[in-house]
Amino acid sequence: MSKISISKSVIKRLPIYLRILDQLIERDIELVSSKQMSKESGFTAEQIRKDLAYFGAFGTRGAGYTTSFLRDKIINIIGLDKTINTVIFGAGHLGTAFTRYNAAKNPYINVAAVFDRDSRLVGKKIDDIRIYPIDEAAEFLEQNRIKVAIIAVPAGDAQGVADLITAHGVVAILNFAPIKLKVPPGVYVHNADLTLELQSIIYYSSEEEERKKRLRKENGKDKSSKLLIE
Amino acid sequence: MSKISISKSVIKRLPIYLRILDQLIERDIELVSSKQMSKESGFTAEQIRKDLAYFGAFGTRGAGYTTSFLRDKIINIIGLDKTINTVIFGAGHLGTAFTRYNAAKNPYINVAAVFDRDSRLVGKKIDDIRIYPIDEAAEFLEQNRIKVAIIAVPAGDAQGVADLITAHGVVAILNFAPIKLKVPPGVYVHNADLTLELQSIIYYSSEEEERKKRLRKENGKDKSSKLLIE
DNA sequence: TAGATTGTTAATCGATTAACAATC
DNA sequence: TAGATTGTTAATCGATTAACAATC
Numbered sequence: 010m011s012k013i014s015i016s017k018s019v020i021k022r023l024p025i026y027l028r029i030l031d032q033l034i035e036r037d038i039e040l041v042s043s044k045q046m047s048k049e050s051g052f053t054a055e056q057i058r059k060d061l062a063y064f065g066a067f068g069t070r071g072a073g074y075t076t077s078f079l080r081d082k083i084i085n086i087i088g089l090d091k092t093i094n095t096v097i098f099g100a101g102h103l104g105t106a107f108t109r110y111n112a113a114k115n116p117y118i119n120v121a122a123v124f125d126r127d128s129r130l131v132g133k134k135i136d137d138i139r140i141y142p143i144d145e146a147a148e149f150l151e152q153n154r155i156k157v158a159i160i161a162v163p164a165g166d167a168q169g170v171a172d173l174i175t176a177h178g179v180v181a182i183l184n185f186a187p188i189k190l191k192v193p194p195g196v197y198v199h200n201a202d203l204t205l206e207l208q209s210i211i212y213y214s215s216e217e218e219e220r221k222k223r224l225r226k227e228n229g230k231d232k233s234s235k236l237l238i239e
Numbered sequence: 240m241s242k243i244s245i246s247k248s249v250i251k252r253l254p255i256y257l258r259i260l261d262q263l264i265e266r267d268i269e270l271v272s273s274k275q276m277s278k279e280s281g282f283t284a285e286q287i288r289k290d291l292a293y294f295g296a297f298g299t300r301g302a303g304y305t306t307s308f309l310r311d312k313i314i315n316i317i318g319l320d321k322t323i324n325t326v327i328f329g330a331g332h333l334g335t336a337f338t339r340y341n342a343a344k345n346p347y348i349n350v351a352a353v354f355d356r357d358s359r360l361v362g363k364k365i366d367d368i369r370i371y372p373i374d375e376a377a378e379f380l381e382q383n384r385i386k387v388a389i390i391a392v393p394a395g396d397a398q399g400v401a402d403l404i405t406a407h408g409v410v411a412i413l414n415f416a417p418i419k420l421k422v423p424p425g426v427y428v429h430n431a432d433l434t435l436e437l438q439s440i441i442y443y444s445s446e447e448e449e450r451k452k453r454l455r456k457e458n459g460k461d462k463s464s465k466l467l468i469e
Numbered sequence: 470t471a472g473a474t475t476g477t478t479a480a481t482c483g484a485t486t487a488a489c490a491a492t493c
Numbered sequence: 494t495a496g497a498t499t500g501t502t503a504a505t506c507g508a509t510t511a512a513c514a515a516t517c
Binding site: 102197203209 | 250253255258280281325332339347348386389411412417419427431434435437438439441442444
Binding site: 246248249283285286289299300301302 | 483484485486487488491492493
């Protein structure tokens with residue numbers, strides 16, 4: 010009965026499998042092999058089979074996986090089977106973008122409310138979602154049993170928001186603020202720091218560039234030295 | 240002379256170290272130990288030392304690291320020493336949010352232009368950054384030797400944009416569109432799929448919830464069975 | 470039965486952690 | 494010299510890959 014803990018790497022791949030299955034189902038494809046899913050996802054077929062096998066034997070040997078059945082299983086594993094309500098803190102550009110993006114692209118998760126400190130924004134709406142003052146957050150979270158929240162407020166306000174929401178039932182946070190949040194044990198924080206992600210990409214762009222330059226130079230000078238490269 | 244390839248995990252941590260150093264320098268702190276950086280970052284001191292050691296011996300035994308010296312080193316390693324110009328495709332909510340967010344938070348990278356298909360947006364500005372029609376992208380990329388681009392267009396347009404920009408010198412892409420881009424070999428793509436990240440967080444929220452419920456139930460019924468949990 | 474593909478176990482690979490000698 | 498902290502090597506841990514028996 011005791012659950013072995015599944016690694017983060019596996020959990021991160023599940024929504025990707027889910028999206029692929031959604032697309033296949035939309036195209037009325039009823040059966041899929043790990044090999045086909047490998048092509049769509051870029052992960053190896055072995056890895057896909059192994060990931061799924063952590064949770065059960067969902068396929069049919071010789072045939073593959075029934076798309077709708079596997080989709081339902083993954084929805085269940087992630088916990089997307091019941092309607093998930095989430096709230097966003099911060100109605101700035103990022104909060105607004107995320108709210109709209111999510112409404113358009115995420116069939117499994119509903120943004121129930123947006124909270125902002127700025128009283129001028131309160132009462133307005135992002136699409137159909139109302140902006141509330143932050144003082145009403147505690148009550149809203151408790152009444153609606155919100156477990157997941159998105160933080161899209163300025164860095165200076167983020168820790169305060171984190172303290173508030175973890176005190177009122179939130180156990181998982183998607184954090185866009187560029188700081189390391191301190192949260193009570195058991196609360197899961199995923200940092201989606203866009204600046205950091207962009208910076209680390211630069212490494213690959215310059216490396217690529219330097220590699221090419223080096224290659225050109227070496228090639229021009231001396232063909233034999235090519236063997237030394239890589 | 241041959242460069243051992245450094246793992247992605249290491250590269251992803253470098254911008255975090257950089258931010259911590261920036262903050263320390265702002266507070267006029269001139270020396271920092273791996274232990275202190277560990278506290279700020281959440282990574283172990285051993286890991287920080289090991290990460291840095293891949294690139295050289297930047298510290299002083301017995302003392303620690305000189306903040307400004309280490310910052311310069313990391314800036315160099317990532318490739319942020321010269322001004323990095325990037326461009327964004329898509330002037331929708333996400334593109335706009337990212338443009339503004341980057342201008343405010345990222346001292347190392349400049350958004351040089353935003354491109355959009357929608358002619359009504361062309362000529363407008365996001366902060367000080369002008370929106371151009373997508374037909375002008377090829378020329379702009381070449382003339383300004385843009386190596387890094389951000390894709391924030393609808394899923395259906397993303398592959399087309401990727402084809403266009405990789406044909407004109409872009410070698411690293413931050414992709415917000417929810418599809419797997421096909422790119423020429425050597426081009427680095429980092430997917431920042433906000434929907435997927437939010438979905439995978441749900442797993443932790445429900446697990447946490449179930450764990451708590453289980454715990455409460457067990458505790459109420461029978462104290463001795465507590466030992467079986469976890 | 471023959472062909473295909475899963476599920477699982479074993480082997481490999483890579484990344485993190487621990488330990489400690491070097492040295493400021 | 495004594496105390497502190499790095500840089501590096503070795504040990505451990507975990508994740509991916511390979512192989513193949515099970516079975517549709």
